[in-house]
Amino acid sequence: AQKVTQAQTEISVVEKEDVTLDCVYETRDTTYYLFWYKQPPSGELVFLIRRNSFDEQNEISGRYSWNFQKSTSSFNFTITASQVVDSAVYFCALSEAGDNYGQNFVFGPGTRLSVLP
């Protein structure tokens, strides 16, 4: 069975600090996808990134970066120089590829990030 663990329930940092959100996953599939979503206080869900299991290159998008380590089944998310607007709940998610792709998404419980001014 697939499972996503986000051990950090809540994190608080001061503005401009770097922060890393941890995501550890379990799957029996050799081909799968990993995702991060952001849910700001307004409640909507924002898709941030998708990575497939064949691509272990780290990805950077502005202040956001993602570290995919297949050996440790982790897909961690780092925000550099955090800002108050980064305050949100962040969800990591996992989906197997193949015919069931898109229908077997498993979300982690989320990490609430508070960035203090």
Add this chain to the structure above:
Amino acid sequence: NAGVTQTPKFRVLKTGQSMTLLCAQDMNHEYMYWYRQDPGMGLRLIHYSVGEGTTAKGEVPDGYNVSRLKKQNFLLGLESAAPSQTSVYFCASSENRGDPPQHFGDGTRLSIL
């Protein structure tokens, strides 16, 4: 650009009452999903649809029914509401088979007394 629209945004029901949540998308997406979000549990898939006239069960389908009579609409029904169904419900859509749920509605906060 409405995207995904959910109605209503809030609702309070008594145990045993029925209601329907409406999700409408104007992007001509094939895939639509209903999730529920509970504290500490992330989002869990209730039902989904891969196209007009098709529906399938997700992780937590019990107590819910869905219909996709028109491509743009995905309805979630509670026939006999129970307090355990108190939650925030999100509808989502995606364009193709290979896309994750990318477009979410604003959510419906449902309380069952």
